[in-house]
Amino acid sequence: MIGRLVALALRFRLLVVGAVLALVALGLAAMLRIPFDAYPDLTGTRVEVITTAPGLAAEEVERLVTYPIESALMGIQGAEGVRSTSKGGLSLVTVGFADRVDVYFARTLVQQRLGDAAGNLPAGVEPSLGPVSTPMGELYQYTLRSDSLSLADLKTLHDYVVRPRLRTVPGVSEVNSWGGVVEQVQVEVDPVRLAARGLTLADVHDALARNNVSFGGGYVESAGERFTVRGVGRVERPAELARVVVAMRGEVPVLVGDVATVVSGALPRHGAVTQDGRGEVVGGMVLKLQGADSRRVIAAVKARLVEIRASLPPHVAITPFYDQTELVARTTGTIVRNLVEGGLLVVAVLFLFLRNWRASLIVASVIPLAMLATFVAMGAFGHSANLMSLGALDFGLIVDASVVMMENFVRRLEEHPERGGAGEARLALFRDAAAEVGRPILFGIAIIVAVYLPLFALDGMEGRMFRPMAFTVVCAVLASLLLALTYVPAVAGWVLTHAADRPAPWMARLSGAYERGLARVLARRAAVVATAAAGVLAAVLSLGWIGTEFMPKLDEGAILVNTRRLPSVSLAEATRLSLEAERVVRRFPEVVTVVTKQGRPDLATEAMGLFEGDMYVILREREAWTTARDRDGLVAAFDTALAHIPGLWVSFTQPLAMRLDEAESGIKTDLGVKVVGPDLERSRAVAERILRVVQGVRGSADAAVEVSEGTGEIRLTVDREALARHGLAVDDVRRGLALATGQQVATEWVDGFRRVGVAVRYPEALRGDPEALARLPLRAPGGAIVPLGSVAAPTVGTAPELIGHEDAQRRTLVLSNVRGRDLGSFVQEVRARVAREVTLPAGIFLEWGGQYENQQRAMRRLLYVVPAALVLIALLLVAAFRSVPQALLVLTNVPFALVGGIAVLWLRGLNLSLSASIGFIALFGIAVLNGVVLVTHLNALRDRTLGALALVRGSDAEHLPLAPGALPAVGERLVEAVRTGARDRLRPVLLTALVASLGFVPMALSTSAGAEVQRPLATVVIGGLVTSTLLTLFVLPVLYLTLAEWEVRRRARREPGAVERSAPLPVPTAGD
Helix, strand or coil: CHHHHHHHHHHCHHHHHHHHHHHHHHHHHHHHHCCECCCCCCCCCEEEEEEECCCCCHHHHHHHHHHHHHHHHCCCCCEEEEEEEEECCEEEEEEEECCCCCHHHHHHHHHHHHHHHHHHCCCCCCCEECCCCCHHHEEEEEEEEECCCCHHHHHHHHHHHHHHHHHCCCCEEEEEEEECCCEEEEEEECHHHHHHCCCCHHHHHHHHHHCCCCEEEEEEEECCEEEEEEECCCCCCHHHHHHCEEEEECCEEEEHHHHEEEEEEECCCCEEEEECCCCEEEEEEEEECCCCCHHHHHHHHHHHHHHHHHHCCCCEEEEEEEEHHHHHHHHHHHHHHHHHHHHHHHHHHHHHHHCCHHHHHHHHHHHHHHHHHHHHHHHHHCCCECHHHHHCCCHHHHCHHHHHHHHHHHHHHHHCHHHCCCCHHHHHHHHHHHHHHHHHHHHHHHHHHHHHHHHHHCCHHHHHHHHHHHHHHHHHHHHHHHHHHCHHHHHHHHHCCCCCCCCCHHHHHHHHHHHHHHHHHHHCHHHHHHHHHHHHHHHHHHHHHCCECCCCCCCCCEEEEEEECCCCCCHHHHHHHHHHHHHHHHCCCCEEEEEEEEECCCCCCCCCCCCEEEEEEEECCHHHCCCCCCHHHHHHHHHHHHCCCCCCEEEEECHHHHHHHHHHHCCCCCEEEEEECCCHHHHHHHHHHHHHHHHCCCCEEEEEECCCEEEEEEEEEECHHHHHHHCCCHHHHHHHHHHHCCCCEEEEEEECCEEEEEEEECCHHHHCCHHHHHCCEEECCCCCEEEHHHCEEEEEEEEECEEEEECCEEEEEEEEEECCCCHHHHHHHHHHHHHHHCCCCCCCEEEEECHHHHHHHHHHHHHHHHHHHHHHHHHHHHHHHCCHHHHHHHHCHHHHHHHHHHHHHHHHCCCECHHHHHHHHHHHHHHHHHHHHHHHHHHHHHHHHHHHHCCCCCCCCCCCCCCCCHHHHHHHHHHHHHHHHHHHCHHHHHHHHHHHHHCCHHHHHCCCCCHHHHHHHHHHHHHHHHHHHHHHHHHHHHHHHHHHHHHHHHHHHHCCCCCCCCCCCCCCCCCC
16 A cells, blocks of 8 residues: 555656645745644533622631532533632632533533522522633733822722723733722711711611602603603713712601711722832733734734723823743743754765765755645644644654655665666655555654543643643644655655765765674673663662652742731831832842732632732843842742741742642642641631641742631621510611621712712721721611610631632642752652651541642553554554564663653753653653664565564465474574675664754753743653664564564474474674
8 A cells, every 4th residue: 555655656746746845835834823822721511600799707718609509510511630729718619520520511510500509598698600711711811000199099990991992902811900999978977977867887878869860751742742851860970879868857857867877988899919018009800812913912902002092191000910922932932942953954864975966955855845744734723823832843753754754765776876877767765665664654653643642631731731742743743644645755755866975975984883792792692681771770769769749840930929928917018018019129130120919809700818919020031130040049049039028928930830730729828738628717727737737848948838717807796685675686887887887888979980989988987996806886677776885796706718618618728839959859759758757637548739730640641542553553563563572672762762861861960750751651662763774674684584484474485394403504694694684774763763863952051931841741752762772673683583583493493394403503703
């Protein structure tokens, strides 16, 4: 079949070229359409349920809101887990689904279940779904600043001008607003004047609700005309609210203005944004629609911002501080630079070995053609171009099939120059040469594909990370196979007209030296095999001491500092600490700008409290750094400087990394120990003991227990007997307290397109005073005024800040980052010490999460993926050679590839990460290729050499008796066949190994953005190819010769007519 395909390509060369030109057009169109990102979206299908419950404490939110929602969502079709956070006034539930579940289908399922839970929720509490985006979709953030506008004016400008126009940009899911002040008209009641008139807050609230409405009376007809009846009862200005009648005392009306003051105020604030230590600003965050192209979305957002800026007052500045396309541009630049440099190295090696510029250019042209075919496939299957999907492409691997094909063409031209002219003889030479290597090329590419096929079985984050890589590599090598069997012979039939090519002198000298070295190796077979086996054993044993981690950390060009304060901190104090921390960090010359987002945004997509903040530190290019040479050094400098701010705790990560970790596990650090148990106090006590253990382990950084306790609370304990005496209900107390603190909106002031809430409340000075709250008037059914303190006792204390759940079970977190040490050994030591030093009470158990959880899950899955890849390779080798011993012989390349891969990890100080592990899987396939090429050629020489002696299994003369004295001659011929075959295949073996390894050299040596992820994979492949190539050239011939001799002896013993069965096979000596 391969021969016919090559013959057709040579016959219809114009058709082949036309098809290639069509491929070029399709590939260029696909390349311009496919999305480009820094990373594939590593967050799985997830649906967030956001529920606000104003006035409810964290424990009440947990019991009344979170539990009913969790119960309804548990067991939902396709769901893999439910995680929740309950805070004062907020419930945030996240449902994770399998990757195969469509996000819109998942949202439909969740919405249906929420309908079932609605009846179990408190009145007025309605859950809603979060935006159709992912944490990695937070791709553009900006601030609004003005020297003359207040925070309320800036917030209004953002929410009513900037945000609506950005939300209409194609690909934008939501624009979240952060910080600032949301305007509210507040009716601040004077309790003395209220009591003097025998009124309550509820009276004022109800009066405002009844007296600010517009109404209609349908229409009337008069004198042949129709008139619409419209009642205008809404206030036009907030000041008019003071003239609303609350009650009548005799014939005198009591107005709102008699008992209260109407002022312009703000809703209770849940967050703030500060920048560069200069004060508060208003922040905005653009969320990308899941699956949209980041580059196109941000380009459209930037274009829209240009239009918006033109309509804003000149003193208002919109300043972007986080732009994900900057990271995309840096990582894309790294990918392109590495691929181009690798391609140039490959072309140089091709010319060096082939010494034929036409042949080199034909092979090199396969690279862009295969890439264009890959772009077409990526566009068809919805894959984006990013660091993972393109980061493992090796141009050497892409041209491997074409290299073998072209090398055989050149070798045939060198051996038969008389057939290199024009005409049928020349095409027949190409046809025969292609048929000779077609089968090993086909099986070699099949082996590469087989190596990557098990990666498609990976699930979770590992699957989302490496399935795109496997897809692009498989598409690229399959395209290269098709090109090698069609395009390369077709073009070579035209271009390779030089018939006098001869091997390079240096290649001839190298071949001679290699043949002499191989002769010496064949003379010392036992020592060579023993040395090789010892190397494999040492490499495998050393794995027990090599460091492990999930994935190398991508340098995003920004540092995110998670800041924490006391849980009971006020907004003003939290803002002061943020500004002080920004001023400290801003003094570093490496810093461009610093923005801190504390608390939560308007759309509560996350549950940070006022005591928590995310400080975005945007950095200059690495060349401008003076404080430190790398990110870890700069983080250490920041940590030292921030340690001098009392009341501030910090931990360090990066924006994308933090969002990804939080989305996947709810943990923002490298290690998160989950203490799971129903009793929060007991769980926290266990967590504190574990924290002391973690802090005592070398490498621990930013260790802390997740803040779950300590928020300030004024607790009102109801006296039911007192309520009964006055005829009051608990709901009366609840409503009075909600009104005093401004939790209920009485009505709205409609100002054009703006709707501003109107709330009744106590003045600021009285709302936080327990004694003032105790004097809050409540109206009994008989009309008597009862102070709140007579039916409920206020006390000051602390309460849970948040309550976290994992699959409906309470959990407390111990968090820690790791610096100066690998994650695997750190956690191993922590687990051992915790097992010895911490006794767990009944009902409490531990789970180990964070990056460590990802690493362990990935390694467990690799235990299935690696053997599956090896089994597929073995099956293909058996099919290729029709011999189990020869398949096992070629498979010996795998352990020898391990030697180099492990050794180079040690030499470069790299950890065994998931990236390195995938590198080993890729290495197995590449390493086997040269063995296939060499053994196939050795088999051909063996068949020609021994066929006449009827010693080749499967020969027509199999049943002929062995001639007397044939056995020693067979041994001599086998040695000669092995030496000749190895010498013949020296150039293709070296050529394929060099192009494969040199294609990865730029990745291994690069220090630019994204190189951290590619470096372990490329390093492993290069190191492994060095040792596997040595095996192919020296150890594999030894093993092949030993196997061939064993087959000869076995055949001789089974041959009845054979003589001299005990004659020893000659052992070659050095210099043979």
